[in-house]
Amino acid sequence: MSSDRIVGIDLGTTNSLVAFMEGDTPVVIPGDDGLNLVPSVVALDERDQIIVGNSARKYLIETPERAVYSIKRLMGRGIEDIQDELKLFPFRLAEDMQAGEVLRIKLGDKTFTPPEISAFILRQLKRNAERFFNAPVTKAVITVPAYFNDAQRQATKDAGRIAGLEVLRLVNEPTAASLAYGLDKKQNGIVAVYDLGGGTFDISILKLHDGIFEVISTNGDTHLGGDDIDNLLIRIALDDIKGDMGLDVSRSGEAVATIRKAVIEAKIALSAQASAKLDIEVPGGKRYQREVTREQFEQLIQPIIDRTVGPCKQALKDAKLKPEQIDEAVLVGGSTRIPKVRALVEDMFQRKPHTDLNPDEVVALGAAVQANILSGGSEATENMLLLDVTPLSLGIEVAGGVTDKIILRNSTIPASATQYYTTQVDGQANVAIHVLQGERELAKDCRSLARFDLRGVPPMPAGMPRIEVKFLIDANGILHVSAREQRSGKEAEIEVQPSYGLTDEQVESMILDSFDYAEEDFRQRQVIEARNEAETIMAALDKGKKSPAWEQLTSDERKRIAKLQKALNQVKAEDEYQAIRKAIDALNQGTMRLAELMMDSAVATALKGKTIDQADLGEGPQSGHPVAKADFK
Amino acid sequence: MSRAGHWAAQPGASVVNVLMANPESKSSLIMPGEATSTCWSCGTMRAVHFCSACGKVQPPVPVNYFTFFALPRKLNLDTALLEREFYELSRKLHPDLYARADQQEQEWSMEQSSLLNDAYRTLKDPIKRTEYLLRLEGVELEEQSKTATEKARATGEVKKQVVPPDLLEEVFELNMQLEELRMQKKMGEDDPALIEELRKQKLKFEEKYEALFEELKGYWNQWDKLVDSGDEEARGKVRDQMLDLLNRRNYIRNLVRDVNEALEN
Numbered sequence: 001m002s003s004d005r006i007v008g009i010d011l012g013t014t015n016s017l018v019a020f021m022e023g024d025t026p027v028v029i030p031g032d033d034g035l036n037l038v039p040s041v042v043a044l045d046e047r048d049q050i051i052v053g054n055s056a057r058k059y060l061i062e063t064p065e066r067a068v069y070s071i072k073r074l075m076g077r078g079i080e081d082i083q084d085e086l087k088l089f090p091f092r093l094a095e096d097m098q099a100g101e102v103l104r105i106k107l108g109d110k111t112f113t114p115p116e117i118s119a120f121i122l123r124q125l126k127r128n129a130e131r132f133f134n135a136p137v138t139k140a141v142i143t144v145p146a147y148f149n150d151a152q153r154q155a156t157k158d159a160g161r162i163a164g165l166e167v168l169r170l171v172n173e174p175t176a177a178s179l180a181y182g183l184d185k186k187q188n189g190i191v192a193v194y195d196l197g198g199g200t201f202d203i204s205i206l207k208l209h210d211g212i213f214e215v216i217s218t219n220g221d222t223h224l225g226g227d228d229i230d231n232l233l234i235r236i237a238l239d240d241i242k243g244d245m246g247l248d249v250s251r252s253g254e255a256v257a258t259i260r261k262a263v264i265e266a267k268i269a270l271s272a273q274a275s276a277k278l279d280i281e282v283p284g285g286k287r288y289q290r291e292v293t294r295e296q297f298e299q300l301i302q303p304i305i306d307r308t309v310g311p312c313k314q315a316l317k318d319a320k321l322k323p324e325q326i327d328e329a330v331l332v333g334g335s336t337r338i339p340k341v342r343a344l345v346e347d348m349f350q351r352k353p354h355t356d357l358n359p360d361e362v363v364a365l366g367a368a369v370q371a372n373i374l375s376g377g378s379e380a381t382e383n384m385l386l387l388d389v390t391p392l393s394l395g396i397e398v399a400g401g402v403t404d405k406i407i408l409r410n411s412t413i414p415a416s417a418t419q420y421y422t423t424q425v426d427g428q429a430n431v432a433i434h435v436l437q438g439e440r441e442l443a444k445d446c447r448s449l450a451r452f453d454l455r456g457v458p459p460m461p462a463g464m465p466r467i468e469v470k471f472l473i474d475a476n477g478i479l480h481v482s483a484r485e486q487r488s489g490k491e492a493e494i495e496v497q498p499s500y501g502l503t504d505e506q507v508e509s510m511i512l513d514s515f516d517y518a519e520e521d522f523r524q525r526q527v528i529e530a531r532n533e534a535e536t537i538m539a540a541l542d543k544g545k546k547s548p549a550w551e552q553l554t555s556d557e558r559k560r561i562a563k564l565q566k567a568l569n570q571v572k573a574e575d576e577y578q579a580i581r582k583a584i585d586a587l588n589q590g591t592m593r594l595a596e597l598m599m600d601s602a603v604a605t606a607l608k609g610k611t612i613d614q615a616d617l618g619e620g621p622q623s624g625h626p627v628a629k630a631d632f633k
Numbered sequence: 634m635s636r637a638g639h640w641a642a643q644p645g646a647s648v649v650n651v652l653m654a655n656p657e658s659k660s661s662l663i664m665p666g667e668a669t670s671t672c673w674s675c676g677t678m679r680a681v682h683f684c685s686a687c688g689k690v691q692p693p694v695p696v697n698y699f700t701f702f703a704l705p706r707k708l709n710l711d712t713a714l715l716e717r718e719f720y721e722l723s724r725k726l727h728p729d730l731y732a733r734a735d736q737q738e739q740e741w742s743m744e745q746s747s748l749l750n751d752a753y754r755t756l757k758d759p760i761k762r763t764e765y766l767l768r769l770e771g772v773e774l775e776e777q778s779k780t781a782t783e784k785a786r787a788t789g790e791v792k793k794q795v796v797p798p799d800l801l802e803e804v805f806e807l808n809m810q811l812e813e814l815r816m817q818k819k820m821g822e823d824d825p826a827l828i829e830e831l832r833k834q835k836l837k838f839e840e841k842y843e844a845l846f847e848e849l850k851g852y853w854n855q856w857d858k859l860v861d862s863g864d865e866e867a868r869g870k871v872r873d874q875m876l877d878l879l880n881r882r883n884y885i886r887n888l889v890r891d892v893n894e895a896l897e898n
Contacts, residue, residue: 414747
């Protein structure tokens with residue numbers, strides 16, 4: 001049924017997309033502007049309504065203080081993690097931000113957390129899909145960078161919930177891409193997926209075996225992508241303008257946004273041309289003009305793209321493979337359009353990488369494939385199964401501030417580890433556990449995921465309790481913890497304090513808040529529901545026309561019904577749910593005698609009190625939304 | 634750091650070092666392929682992980698990793714066969730197949746498939762497999778891990794690690810050279826001859842390390858022959874020999890790591 005339709009979503013740093021499987025082929029669902037890519041830009045307009053995507057882009061230049069881009073860089077992070085970002089991106093934090101708190105970003109006078117802003121993007125994608133299907137969409141597979149940690153994954157899942165989506169699975173972006181490629185290639189071998197997007201870099205090495213996509217190793221950098229190239233070019237332009245014209249425009253949000261737009265255009269042009277011109281109007285009426293050759297550009301970006309080499313080498317090492325053992329290399333992400341990046345990949349894996357699928361769309365297409373697998377599969381996805389890994393080791397803090405790794409990176413997920421704890425003092429009732437993620441030896445160098453308090457340990461002499469704590473990383477790469485005191489068999493209560501995440505209560509209240517900005521959603525929903533009702537009543541009417549009761553109507557009555565049906569048909573295509581409802585009511589009224597006659601002739605008593613769509617052959621209600629109630633007395 | 638009253642400053646201070654293999658491992662000898670009870674869904678007798686009649690995932694029961702794969706507790710193992718079995722079971726147990734099932738089945742599938750992954754990860758690696766079997770046999774390796782080293786350093790405890798007697802002389806010399814290199818580096822000096830000598834030493838230890846693996850395989854054969862024999866004494870002897878070998882091997886690994894660190898810094 002339509003309510004079970006699961007969409008695949010690529011929630012990107014720069015662009016986001018929604019896709020689904022149409023028969024055997026994954027396809028991207030376009031927005032109402034006809035475009036497949038929804039820029040991951042969110043703005044607050046003059047009436048405090050949220051604007052997302054292409055129509056939000058103009059706000060980046062006109063009212064930069066009311067718009068935000070690249071929010072993905074802030075997902076699941078704390079204020080101390082993002083000092084570099086704050087220097088390079090025009091993120092405006094709420095003034096009263098405290099350390100350790102979930103970030104809050106200002107749009108105009110309002111503040112939103114990164115999951116809320118991402119939720120606005122997701123909501124737009126959801127709306128696009130609902131318009132496309134003409135039915136509600138409530139379930140999704142969302143992709144995340146393979147190298148995202150637990151907090152970043154949790155934040156993405158929270159964003160889904162806030163947007164009214166049940167997130168059935170988080171899939172790693174490079175793995176999703178391999179699914180899209182694997183769909184028509186169906187071959188065995190070792191594949192390297194190099195994914196350089198707007199803000200993140202991932203490398204994954206997979207083994208393909210009769211439909212099983214087994215990730216062997218993954219590595220990456222969640223703060224490396226096209227954004228970094230843009231920022232570098234912006235800084236050069238700002239320096240030039242200062243040096244040549246003596247103008248410091250770095251504080252002008254509008255000027256920086258204008259420069260950003262120009263350098264991005266130049267960057268894109270340089271993938272196809274040998275040189276590009278920058279021509280920017282600077283405040284005060286002067287123009288900044290400069291020609292950049294591809295050679296210059298490649299020299300400038302070399303240090304940035306070189307940062308992808310280390311993770312690739314580490315991934316190969318972890319997979320215990322040599323470059324020549326890689327059978328195929330696949331390119332994903334908009335930044336892999338840069339010829340220099342392609343050359344680097346070719347050099348690294350000693351083969352020409354695949355580029356058959358659009359690098360901007362391939363992740364969303366793969367997400368749609370995974371969505372299809374989760375919904376029971378089809379002929380195209382039969383036998384396909386994804387076995388992914390956890391990108392980072394999971395550890396707990398032990399004496400001396402050292403990390404004791406209990407699940408190593410590149411372990412196939414779900415994965416688990418069991419640890420045993422005891423008490424140090426007689427009658428001790430609580431035990432505190434600090435969970436970490438990362439590869440470093442010292443706890444302070446790893447990412448703090450959460451602090452757990454085991455409470456209610458039964459009173460016993462020190463060292464007697466034996467508390468079994470089970471750590472389980474699920475198929476989404478998210479950690480679950482459960483604990484039990486073994487001697488008493490008592491489940492210990494766990495109090496989780498996520499280090500940078502939202503609590504359940506916060507997510508719930510954000511779901512409620514989001515409705516303030518969701519007028520458009522609500523309206524769309526009404527339209528869809530009204531259309532569904534219209535379909536139901538007209539289907540019932542078509543059946544009614546074939547029944548003997550139809551012949552019992554006068555020709556005037558039949559003409560009137562035909563007119564009402566035509567009116568509903570016309571208004572159905574429009575976006576006005578009130579008009580559709582009015583036409584439905586009119587048709588309902590107009591067909592009342594037909595319904596009566598049908599009932600009399602067939603199962604009169606049993607169906608008394610039903611309207612035409614329900615009277616139909618006694619099948620009972622077909623739609624979840626009962627049509628206007630007509631009373632037959 | 635600690636919000637729990639009189640709980641010590643270090644949250645993990647009282648970690649009891651125990652792994653998956655626990656007391657229950659000896660008591661949970663559900664035999665390979667043996668039906669343990671009836672399927673909750675269709676009522677037929679079932680195997681350990683999923684019902685062979687209706688294919689549904691079953692609630693996890695505590696089994697050791699060998700039992701999970703219906704394998705005898707032997708150390709020679711056909712890893713290609715293990716991989717095939719792993720893929721087959723993944724196709725039955727993975728959570729993706731239960732995305733539309735009720736919550737209980739989803740949970741069982743998550744637990745069963747994490748058990749499958751943990752078991753496969755342990756058994757496919759020859760060293761991890763041997764260590765795991767030794768733990769099932771009730772013996773514990775010395776704490777050779779880097780964590781244990783760091784922990785010992787931080788707390789001033791003496792690490793449970795003994796220099797293997799046959800290596801004593803060479804290790805002593807190597808440590809002297811390492812100390813010298815560190816001193817030189819501190820002073821900003823550079824002694825190519827010493828570095829060359831250390832490289833040579835390192836190579837020698839690396840060769841020893843490789844040779845130990847070959848030696849271990851010999852013990853595997855002895856062990857596998859004894860598995861069904863009931864000769865407790867002979868088994869105990871092979872077990873202890875393997876334990877000793879793995880301890881020596883870990884010791885050398887740490888040594889090589891220390892040399893690498895000193896050379897790189």
